[in-house]
Amino acid sequence: MANIDEKLQKIARDLLESKEVSLIIGYTGGSHPQRMRPVFITKPEDVGRLSFNRHSVQDLAVFLKKQEVKKFGRIGIVVKGCDEKALNVLMQEYQVSRENIKIIGVECNGVIRQDLADKGETDLSENTVYDKCLMCGEHTPILHDYLIECADPQISMSGDIKPFAKIEELDSMSSEEKDVFWEKEFDKCIKCYACRQACPLCYCSRCIVEKNVPQWIDTNFGKIGNAQWNLIRAYHLAGRCIGCGECERACPVNIPLMLINGKMARSIHDLFGYKSGLDVDAKPVFGVFSESDFNDFIK
Ligand code: SF4
Ligand code: SF4
Known part of the structure; x- marks a missing residue:
């Protein structure tokens, strides 16, 4: 995922250095390699902490409702296709304004269930991802200012799993x-x-x-x-x-x-x-x- 991380970090550095945003919300490595957690970056020298992989499950749009985050004004946020839908609803409902958000979209072909990841699972398959990934029709965020391509192959579906x-x-x-x-x-x-x-x-x-x-x-x-x-x-x-x-x-x-x-x-x-x-x-x-x-x- 080095390539993805490098692209992510460059975008974040440029946005912070140019003062287009004063905060980037993204993912960083957690307590073990199969666990990611949200991270809040305000200084260009800290962008090296940003990372994205098939364990980046959290919907970071949840932080946009926090007063502590709103006070930063213009914000950059890393979103998968499902997270971008939350962002869209927040904008439809006038909770977030488009001009205050730089959307760093990342293509995603699924995230591994945390209970399995905690046991060391790293393979992306129909048996290891969340049900929402099996039903996902938005692997690529539609609305974005930047788009980073996906490193993972599409999950092949055997037909045995019926998400509904x-x-x-x-x-x-x-x-x-x-x-x-x-x-x-x-x-x-x-x-x-x-x-x-x-x-x-x-x-x-x-x-x-x-x-x-x-x-x-x-x-x-x-x-x-x-x-x-x-x-x-x-x-x-x-x-x-x-x-x-x-x-x-x-x-x-x-x-x-x-x-x-x-x-x-x-x-x-x-x-x-x-x-x-x-x-x-x-x-x-x-x-x-x-x-x-x-x-x-x-x-
Ligand atoms: S127990 Fe579950 S459903 Fe009940 S309030 Fe907590 S998170 Fe919500
Ligand atoms: S699935 Fe729906 S209700 Fe549950 S956290 Fe996401 S947006 Fe909210």
Whole structure:
């Protein structure tokens, strides 16, 4: 990956030296060779820390919501195709302005699951990457100021792995069976809110769960409060979630949050023909009205 790293570091150095940006958000080596972590570079002499490889899983767009980052003004950020979709939604929703961002796009053919990487896995295959990589149609970031080509080959798919199988299995359940399934999953939730913190699109300065006048959500641990929290978060992300999977990756009790997000995304696409994050100039799906919209529910 030396070539990629050299290109990345040159772009970052040029941007910092010319003062086009005052901060670069990227990746650097972590606690072992198969673990990468975010890094924040403000000085040209530190760009040698920047690196990118098939372990660069984090969606760095999550940091753009932080006041500590916003205060830097113009920022450079390293994005994969999936991360760029988050950036697009943030721009669509006026949370980030295009002129304040230099997008350093990196082509990516998949990132290796962290649980496998921690055991030393380095091979990129349909069995070692996250499900989101198997479904990815945006290996190359569409919107970018710089683009660094991918060093990895495309994953060959045997056809044995069906990324939508779990959603289809849930779809085939009765309402009662779905209720049992989700009650069991939500029962595990410890209300740590790691899912919210890891999400690039959960950016409200005061989350609904922290409001107590009126109290919209029962913040206690229990059947009703747990379901309220997980469902309201899913609804707040409906038509916005770009499927980066960071919420599920952050959840310490392994609730399959991507099943909810994936189902919502599929429904939004089926009902409104909209896919989140693909077009920075598109109006958010719930921000527009069309006479051809699905209106059966108000009959
Ligand atoms: S809800 Fe999860 S998958 Fe969707 S954008 Fe947020 S972190 Fe990513
Ligand atoms: S990360 Fe998991 S356990 Fe924590 S609040 Fe979210 S769903 Fe619940």
